[in-house]
Amino acid sequence: MVKINILYASTEGNTTSFVTKLTDIAAENGDIVVARCIGEETDYANETAxxxxxxxxxxxxxxxxxxxxxxxxxxxxxxxxxFGRNRQYLKGVIGSGNRNFNVQFNLTATRYAQRFNVPMLFAYELRGSKFDAEKAYHIIKPLFGE
Structure with a gap:
């Protein structure tokens, strides 16, 4: 069993929907996703994994x-x-957006990857599909062990 830690932002529920799909895919494969939504009200903490x-x-x-x-x-x-040393635990970024916005599609995640010097792992549109979640799962699982 592999434990996959995810921190995410979601304002309209699209990212939460994708994380739910990703969590379900992991569970089907005997793995677990521990996901936390980070927002303005979230207290800073030191990540350790x-x-x-x-x-x-x-x-x-x-x-x-x-x-x-x-x-x-x-x-x-x-x-x-x-905050603190949290960036040292960041393994990569997955992003979403609306392809109607052309060059701005996935721009936030691309900027995060550059800012924190980590790979841009995957991008999906809006809520993402089950197929998108499966692809993302297979990309990120190796980052947490086999």
Whole structure:
């Protein structure tokens, strides 16, 4: 049995829906997902085990990818990862977004991966499908052991 730790942000329930699918896939394979939603009300804590971050894309300030485009709603997760030594346990980032936003699709997760110098592992649209959750599971499971 592999224990997969996930920290995520969800404002409209899309990411929570994806995490539920991912949790179900892991359980079908005899593994366990321990997931925590990080928001503005979350108290900072020192992480002590590896984790993957899952972050949706919510932006304001334009239609491109430049510095005028800023993150909204997901900053609490970024601040939590930056707290103390938490970043040393971050193994990678999974992102979501709406493909209708073209170059901004998955931009938040791409920025997290760059900011924390970890791989961008996978991207899915909106709530993701069961197939997306299966792909993500097979990508992240090896990061936590076999």
């Amino acid at each position: 590896p984790f993957v971050a899952i972050v949706p894309t919510y932006l304001t300030g334009g239609t491109g990818t430049g510095p005028e485009v800023t993150e909204i709603f997901t900053n609490a997760l970024g601040d939590y990862i930056a």
